[in-house]
Amino acid sequence: MNPNASGIRPDFTRRPMNAHNDAARSGKRGSHLSHRRSSSTTRDADLGFCVSSALRLMLPLLLLAPSGCGNATSPASKRTSLPRKVSGQRSLTASVQGAAADGASPTRIRFTDVTTASGVDFTVRNGEEAGMRAILESLGSGVALFDYDGDGDLDALIAGGGGFRRAENGRVIGIVGHPNGLFRNRGDGTFLRIEHDVGLGNGTTLPENWPYSHGVYAADWDEDGFRDVIITGYERVVCLRNMGDGTFLDVSRAAGLRDCPWSTAAAVADFNRDGIADVFIANYVDWSLENNPTCPGPRGVPDVCPPAEFNGLDDRLFLGNGDGTFRDASEEFRLAKGGKGLGAVAADLDLDGDVDLYVANDTTPNWLYINHNGEYFEESGLVSGTALSDTGQAEGSMGVDAADFDGDGWPDLWVANFESQFFALYRNDGHGLFRHRSSQAGITAVGAVYVGFGTVCYDFDLDGDVDIFATNGHVMYTPASTDVKQVPLLFENDGAGRFTNVAEAAGPYFRHKHWGRGVAAGDIDGDGDIDLVVTHTNEPVAVLRNDSPTGERRALNVRLAARTGSRDAVGTYVDAQPVGPRSARTARLRRFGKAGAGYLSCSSPWLHFAVPKGMDVTLVVHWATGTVQQVRVPADEAAVVVVEPAYSEAETRAHDRATSRRLARH
Amino acid sequence: MGQAPAARTTGMSRPRVQSPLSRAARVWRWALSLAVLALALWGLRALVVELCLWRASANVEQRHHTAALRWLAVAGPLDGDNAELHFLLARTYRRLGRFDRVRHHLQRAHELGYPVRELEREQLLALAQTGQLEEVRDHWAELFQNAGSDGPEICEAFVKAAMVRLRIADVLKVLEAWHRDFPDDPKPFFYRGRFEQSLLHWNEAADNYVEVLRRDPDNAAAGFRLAQCLMKLGKFEDALQELQPLVDRDTAQWQADRRFDRITPEEVHVHYATCLYKLGRLDEARTILERELQRSPDSPDVLRELGMLELAAAENDADAKRGSAESVADANDPHLGRAVELLRRAVELQPENFEIRYAYARALQSSGRTKEAAEQFRFVNQATKPVLEVGNLTRRLMREPDNVEIRFRIGEIAYKYQSREAGVRWLKSVLELAPNHAGAHRLLADYFAARGDEQRAAEHRRRAQAAAAPPADGNETTE
Numbered sequence A: 001m002n003p004n005a006s007g008i009r010p011d012f013t014r015r016p017m018n019a020h021n022d023a024a025r026s027g028k029r030g031s032h033l034s035h036r037r038s039s040s041t042t043r044d045a046d047l048g049f050c051v052s053s054a055l056r057l058m059l060p061l062l063l064l065a066p067s068g069c070g071n072a073t074s075p076a077s078k079r080t081s082l083p084r085k086v087s088g089q090r091s092l093t094a095s096v097q098g099a100a101a102d103g104a105s106p107t108r109i110r111f112t113d114v115t116t117a118s119g120v121d122f123t124v125r126n127g128e129e130a131g132m133r134a135i136l137e138s139l140g141s142g143v144a145l146f147d148y149d150g151d152g153d154l155d156a157l158i159a160g161g162g163g164f165r166r167a168e169n170g171r172v173i174g175i176v177g178h179p180n181g182l183f184r185n186r187g188d189g190t191f192l193r194i195e196h197d198v199g200l201g202n203g204t205t206l207p208e209n210w211p212y213s214h215g216v217y218a219a220d221w222d223e224d225g226f227r228d229v230i231i232t233g234y235e236r237v238v239c240l241r242n243m244g245d246g247t248f249l250d251v252s253r254a255a256g257l258r259d260c261p262w263s264t265a266a267a268v269a270d271f272n273r274d275g276i277a278d279v280f281i282a283n284y285v286d287w288s289l290e291n292n293p294t295c296p297g298p299r300g301v302p303d304v305c306p307p308a309e310f311n312g313l314d315d316r317l318f319l320g321n322g323d324g325t326f327r328d329a330s331e332e333f334r335l336a337k338g339g340k341g342l343g344a345v346a347a348d349l350d351l352d353g354d355v356d357l358y359v360a361n362d363t364t365p366n367w368l369y370i371n372h373n374g375e376y377f378e379e380s381g382l383v384s385g386t387a388l389s390d391t392g393q394a395e396g397s398m399g400v401d402a403a404d405f406d407g408d409g410w411p412d413l414w415v416a417n418f419e420s421q422f423f424a425l426y427r428n429d430g431h432g433l434f435r436h437r438s439s440q441a442g443i444t445a446v447g448a449v450y451v452g453f454g455t456v457c458y459d460f461d462l463d464g465d466v467d468i469f470a471t472n473g474h475v476m477y478t479p480a481s482t483d484v485k486q487v488p489l490l491f492e493n494d495g496a497g498r499f500t501n502v503a504e505a506a507g508p509y510f511r512h513k514h515w516g517r518g519v520a521a522g523d524i525d526g527d528g529d530i531d532l533v534v535t536h537t538n539e540p541v542a543v544l545r546n547d548s549p550t551g552e553r554r555a556l557n558v559r560l561a562a563r564t565g566s567r568d569a570v571g572t573y574v575d576a577q578p579v580g581p582r583s584a585r586t587a588r589l590r591r592f593g594k595a596g597a598g599y600l601s602c603s604s605p606w607l608h609f610a611v612p613k614g615m616d617v618t619l620v621v622h623w624a625t626g627t628v629q630q631v632r633v634p635a636d637e638a639a640v641v642v643v644e645p646a647y648s649e650a651e652t653r654a655h656d657r658a659t660s661r662r663l664a665r666h
Numbered sequence B: 001m002g003q004a005p006a007a008r009t010t011g012m013s014r015p016r017v018q019s020p021l022s023r024a025a026r027v028w029r030w031a032l033s034l035a036v037l038a039l040a041l042w043g044l045r046a047l048v049v050e051l052c053l054w055r056a057s058a059n060v061e062q063r064h065h066t067a068a069l070r071w072l073a074v075a076g077p078l079d080g081d082n083a084e085l086h087f088l089l090a091r092t093y094r095r096l097g098r099f100d101r102v103r104h105h106l107q108r109a110h111e112l113g114y115p116v117r118e119l120e121r122e123q124l125l126a127l128a129q130t131g132q133l134e135e136v137r138d139h140w141a142e143l144f145q146n147a148g149s150d151g152p153e154i155c156e157a158f159v160k161a162a163m164v165r166l167r168i169a170d171v172l173k174v175l176e177a178w179h180r181d182f183p184d185d186p187k188p189f190f191y192r193g194r195f196e197q198s199l200l201h202w203n204e205a206a207d208n209y210v211e212v213l214r215r216d217p218d219n220a221a222a223g224f225r226l227a228q229c230l231m232k233l234g235k236f237e238d239a240l241q242e243l244q245p246l247v248d249r250d251t252a253q254w255q256a257d258r259r260f261d262r263i264t265p266e267e268v269h270v271h272y273a274t275c276l277y278k279l280g281r282l283d284e285a286r287t288i289l290e291r292e293l294q295r296s297p298d299s300p301d302v303l304r305e306l307g308m309l310e311l312a313a314a315e316n317d318a319d320a321k322r323g324s325a326e327s328v329a330d331a332n333d334p335h336l337g338r339a340v341e342l343l344r345r346a347v348e349l350q351p352e353n354f355e356i357r358y359a360y361a362r363a364l365q366s367s368g369r370t371k372e373a374a375e376q377f378r379f380v381n382q383a384t385k386p387v388l389e390v391g392n393l394t395r396r397l398m399r400e401p402d403n404v405e406i407r408f409r410i411g412e413i414a415y416k417y418q419s420r421e422a423g424v425r426w427l428k429s430v431l432e433l434a435p436n437h438a439g440a441h442r443l444l445a446d447y448f449a450a451r452g453d454e455q456r457a458a459e460h461r462r463r464a465q466a467a468a469a470p471p472a473d474g475n476e477t478t479e
Helices: A020-026 A040-064 A092-097 A099-103 A649-666 B003-010 B020-061 B065-078 B085-096 B099-111 B116-129 B133-145 B148-164 B168-181 B187-198 B202-215 B220-232 B236-247 B250-256 B265-278 B282-295 B300-320 B334-349 B354-366 B370-399 B406-419 B420-433 B438-450 B454-468
Strands: A110-115 A143-146 A155-157 A162-166 A172-177 A183-187 A192-193 A213-219 A228-233 A238-242 A249-250 A263-269 A277-283 A318-320 A325-329 A341-347 A356-361 A366-374 A374-378 A397-401 A412-417 A424-430 A432-435 A452-458 A467-472 A490-493 A500-502 A516-522 A531-536 A539-546 A553-561 A574-578 A590-591 A607-612 A618-620 A627-631 A639-643
Touching: A020 A341, A143 A213, A143 A516, A143 A531, A155 A213, A155 A531, A183 A539, A192 B003, A213 A263, A263 A356, A277 A341, A277 A607, A397 A590, A397 B148, A412 A452, A412 A467, A452 A531, A452 B202, A467 A516, A467 A531, A553 A574, A553 A618, A574 A607, A618 A639, A627 A639, A627 A649, B020 B065, B020 B085, B020 B148, B065 B085, B085 B099, B085 B116, B085 B148, B116 B133, B116 B148, B133 B148, B148 B168, B148 B187, B187 B202, B187 B220, B202 B220, B220 B236, B220 B265, B236 B265, B265 B300, B282 B300, B300 B334, B300 B354, B334 B354, B354 B370, B370 B406, B406 B420, B406 B438, B420 B438, B438 B454
Parallel strands: A263 A341, A341 A397, A397 A452, A452 A516, A553 A639
Antiparallel strands: A110 A539, A143 A155, A155 A183, A162 A172, A183 A192, A213 A228, A228 A238, A228 A263, A238 A249, A263 A277, A277 A318, A318 A325, A341 A356, A356 A366, A366 A374, A397 A412, A412 A424, A424 A432, A452 A467, A467 A490, A490 A500, A516 A531, A531 A539, A553 A607, A574 A590, A574 A618, A618 A627
């Protein structure tokens, strides 16, 4: 039976019966009009207008489009909008955008914005003023906290971003980098900008060659005891060797980090277990000035094209040669092709003694590279459960970190995602398997309205568990659903791996919207707790001092210095166990030596613990080489450097036993 | 008979004598009176019919359709063969979306001699309203020019057509005009909401649904769509509130609400349960889904949601056992076993749905059935890249709405990896633009063959072959 035959068309028609008609068959058509509540007089008046105004709008369209319902050549392209503004009790946008209000629960965490007092006066630029609306502008730039001058405190290096160069006729003909900002810590959390040329291009010698910069990573890749710098960005990777005298030498050409057309994240670790630092570089998409399509934004005006418009670029793994140079081992290590990498974290994720790697890709599945004894990577994102959302969707992933959120000893994975997606917390079950637990962990309670970028996972309130900070901001200039600037998130851990967003109560900075991008964490004022430096696009960098009151715990910061692996001891993990009569009541804390974590940024290499006050602590260091070292830290020590022993595991144990006996005698 | 002698005996009244002539006159008089009365009634009836039709017509013009039907109900018994009566009934029923009655009345009006031109216009509008847009394609200008009081119907039909074709500028223009002319009409907001929702602009879509609900607080479709948006935004508590009144509806209310476009009670209950599940209220969610499963044992949506719920329950059990360093879900956990079974059935029913396959793979993996899980993961892996293409393709299609190949590719991906039904809708839209598209015919042949409709499968197969064959006249086929 042709249901349409009984539906619409009687026999008088001169045309044949059409194909079946689901709508007619089901009889489903709204009768809204019969429920209209307007007065008949209004309706009478409306009727004429409908015809006239619809005609006014439609006739030119129809005349141009003889085929009927509109035409692609329609002259009118300016988007008009219905009056959508909702106010009052049913206002949705307002309630959703103010989602930070969800986090009004009491918290001990307090951050004070001390940017002005700190002396860090720097703004990352993205070239917005050129009006290009290029995807290049959307990534932003990061910050690294590291001790560049060897004076024992954390200095800050901020990638400057970049812009566009125009010809005399106004046409954009090139891409330029902005100077980076190097700030030396005076030791008290205030900084002095290093204005003279230290090889960072913030003087006048290198501006023409300086790339449009994104990521800034500090690692001692030449193993000389001074932390060197890798700056990622458009078209090239800059390698700056720390000369140990407060200056850097640009060794990019010699280092050999090539074939990185648009580099973003980096992670320096000893991936092949040869004792020499290697470098992973994530690359983004194949955008260029020549491949720069125009994309209409949701408001009808041209805006930044989404990454889906471009092809992903291959990431690179460079193995260190031991002389400060590198060779490309991407094929050898079986790196996946394509991808649109923005974040990466290297750590021993399966606790088997080698360094694994997790890569956050923008709109494509994330990758989990399980290291097979330093010989090759096996990409197991999908099977491990870390590639997709809980419903099987690839997400727009940016910032990433690894930490033990639930105290089970395994490093879980944390990913900051795009709007309309939830930030992902992948709980590590061991055996290389993870479970998406954002919902159960309370992460989804803040809604899916944030575009998450920089993120760091630390114990901000010194209560023994790992909390999460994330800075947010849109990639488009005229987003449909939210503002370009967004409030940051601060998830406080309840100790069992359940989180509450307490941002609003954590300080004025958190109540304002920012165009957030990078963030680096570290103890910049030397008081033991974790402070933050946050970069924003076209908005000054913020320095947030942690003023959280301490409770029953104190900070213990631990610095690892490896002898056999890469010096930064990535892949090592450390357990802190209080010693004393109350030790049974305090759980073991585990922190991981990792590289790359966050977004285009590099946090302090110090591992941060909150241990019970007045108690000695035993540190059990599981070096990546397999050596396990125990170190007892007295109750009054706030920071300790642990150097990898030069002897075997058995010897280490014997030594530690002797040390313990000695300590006990005293 | 017994009374006449009594009258005679009393002699109190003079007996009447009726002559034959006077009796005849009386008969005539009566006949005449009856004739006059009949004539008067006839005239009055016609007058009443005219009056009713006039009032009905006025009410139709003023879009008071219920009142119009009342007037027509009066006129019907008086003059069932009135062409205008049937025409007005057809128009009113069309406006009310009761297309099952439209055809009959148009046919009757035609038989009774109503002008064909008017009837054809009604037919066109009915076709437009029921989505048979191919038929109407060349008549939009005519319809807009002679919109009369049919403006909202024409606007609605046009918006639907333009949305299917992703003609964004046209959609927005007509919605704007529609809203300006009928500011109290919730429909423009509803369609704007649907439009924004299709672009994944959840906040904007939600705002529009809120506007619908302001104008029509009981609009279940808007409430449901609003809840969907809220769920996408992670606002499960709010979504729950929007769904609650829909869950509380009884069958009669569902049947009476003709605004509830393509939304079933099952969908509402599944969404409601999903919200509960996302809020950690697994037991409540399970109760609802179990009930729905009893009602619809072969519903992929119910099977999937219940399967995922059971998987989550198994994972919660595993979390509860935390303390040992490893807490992989116990392969013997009853929730896990149930999850595997439910998801297996869901996969059987919708093998193309990669999301169900992913959930099934996870359940299998948690159960230790890694080999079977790997097979499902392979499918998901295979689907990931094409599914990611869809966003880009949709954006391109917005710029080139008549690009048949982009449209076909979206349909093909949907058909293979998301939903056969969604894929078929896209493929049909391809055939609207390119009736001889070989690829579309081929997939449709597969679709109908899988459904056992060999006749239609054969027809599409034949057309696919014809389209793929080298053209004799040198013209290229569309694929």
